[in-house]
Amino acid sequence: MKIFNSYTNKLEEFVPIHKGNVNMYVCGPTVYNYIHIGNARPVIFFDTVRNYFEFRNYKVKFVSNFTDVDDKIIAKAIELKQTEKEITDKFISAFLSDVEKVNSSTDYIKPRVTDYMDHIIEYIEILVDKGFAYVVDGDVYFRVANVKDYGILSNRKIDDLLVGARIEINIKKENPLDFTLWKKTDLGIQFDSPFGKGRPGWHTECVAMIDDVFGEQIDIHGGGSGLMFPHHENEIAQSKVLNNHSLAKYWMHNGFINIGESKMSKSEGEVVFVKDLDVNPNGFRLYTLSTHYRSPINYTDEALDVYVKEWEKILRTYSAIFLKLDLNDKLYANAKIEPDLLVIFKEFLTAMDNDFNTANAITALQNLNKKANQLLRSKVEDEVLLSALKLFDDFFIVLGLKTDKKPLSMEDKETYNLWNKARADKDFDSADKYRLLLQEKGII
Ligand SMILES: [Zn+2]
Incomplete structure (x- = not known):
């Protein structure tokens, strides 16, 4: 299997740190609003990555966090006259029902920042003790100057970064690029720490949680391409100085979903919330996965509709085969492999092995649909039809497509x-x- 590693900017052979295991972490949502379809892309894509690893018999430990401490959460709590916890509990459960709605698994480890506060504070203390961070008036900053190749993930040069960073004048920082690990706050929820009352910075939360949940370098760290800088760059910087590794062996980033000319973000007007999506989830999933994950998707209702119809076509074939086999009591017979089906199966594996090329995997699924229709029409033995049905099932499992077909009573x-x-x-x-x-x- 090959993965495009954003860290090295190369397509690399996937070699897990522990044979047969995949440890992966995907940055989760900051929970102060419903998620839009742009946020659903990593939810669908990395779930598919997990499915494929499991399909290839890897044992996957999948972790994705909830950022439940943040200025935007505090602002929302003040606006709605609720506690931060009321806000975050509400949007965590809304998020999980959206995850289910797009057929992604909710069965994964979900650390919340508020549950890891002790560990996060301890992590910052170690950085301070070792001289990698410094305390100024209740704030704690990370000392970027200690990191030799800062900017490596996002391919940025320190000098260019400095030009941008100088715009924000903060006299407390030794270097404009230094980032906040702990922020002194007097608004909203505060946590006690040796540095004073405040809350942690986002970049240190993920890395401290990864440190606690996995305790070592992980195989894959995923997230949207918008997180590459500064978030992931800063996660790497902390891991480099403390553990001398890049946190994850492979870094994977998915592209945006654009509506019109603008990338979808929570602050802009033109958003489509997942909760408001009124289409078959399998169609939406096919649509999302029909573009290579590193390329942007330019969302239109028409393009989505194409894949909703595509799913209906596939389901029709699948249902016809299922019914025929069920009526003939052949659902549990021994399948007979048909050479053309084997070719299609290899197409699918080749696509997925090549940096999770789900676009080509969907082409293989469409080829399977055509072939299965031919087999149905040419009245082949049920055992051959059964092998087509089983192939559909395999593809469905990997791509996260669900049917509710059950044998008839x-x-x-x-x-x-x-x-x-x-x-x-x-x-x-x-x-x-x-x-x-x-x-x-x-x-x-
Ligand atoms: Zn993160």
């Missing part, structure tokens, strides 16, 4: 057979009655 099979018999006997009244029954149950 005895009663439903009986109805189906009666419908067939009535049609054969040209007993149209009975046939209509049975057809309606079957349609009501979504069987045909």
Whole structure:
């Protein structure tokens, strides 16, 4: 398997730190609002990455945090006259239901900043003790000057960064590039620390939580490309000085979803919230994954609709095969491999092995759909159809596409057979009655 590593800017062979295991962390949301479809992209993509690793028999430890301490949360709490906890609890549960809505797994480790406060403070103390950070008037800053290749992830030069950083004048900092690890606050929720009352900086939260949950360098750190600088750069800087490694062996970044000309962000007007999406989640998932994860998506309703229809086509074929096999009691028979199906399976694996090229994997799924339709029409043995069905199931598992197909009950099979018999006997009244029954149950 190959992964494009943002850290080295190269396509690299994936070699896990511990054989057969994948430890991965994806930056999670700051929970003060509902997520929009741009936020759903990493939720869908990294879930697919996890699915594929598991499909290839890796044991995956998947961690994604909740940033539940932040100025925006404090502002919202003041605005709504609620506690920070009320705000964050509400949006954490809203987030998880959106994750479920787009068919991503909610079964992962979800550290919250507020639960890790002791560890985060301890982490900052170590940085201060070792001279990698300094305290000024209740604030703590990270000393960037100690990091040899600061800017390596985002390919930025210190001099260029300095030009940008000088705009923000902070006389407390030794160097304009130094970033906040602890911020003295007098507004909203505050936490006690040896530096005084305040709250941690975002960049130190993720790295301290990774340190506590994994305790060592991880395989993959993921997130949106907007996080590369300064967030991920600063995570790396802390890990470099303290642990002498780049925190993750592979860094992966997904592109934005644009609406019109602007990238979607919570502060802009033109957002589509996941909670308001009124389309089949499988269609939305196919749409999101039909563009390579490193490329931007220019969202339009029309383009989304194409993939909603694509899913309907695939589901029709899948359902027809499922029903035929079910009625013939062949759902659990031994499948017979058809050479063309094997070719399609290899296409799929090749695509996913090549930096999770889900766009090409979806092409393989469409090829499977065409082939399965041909097989249905050419009346092949049920055992061959079964191998097509199993291939669909494999692709669905990896891409996170869900169907609710279940074998028919005895009663439903009986109805189906009666419908067939009535049609054969040209007993149209009975046939209509049975057809309606079957349609009501979504069987045909
Ligand atoms: Zn993070």
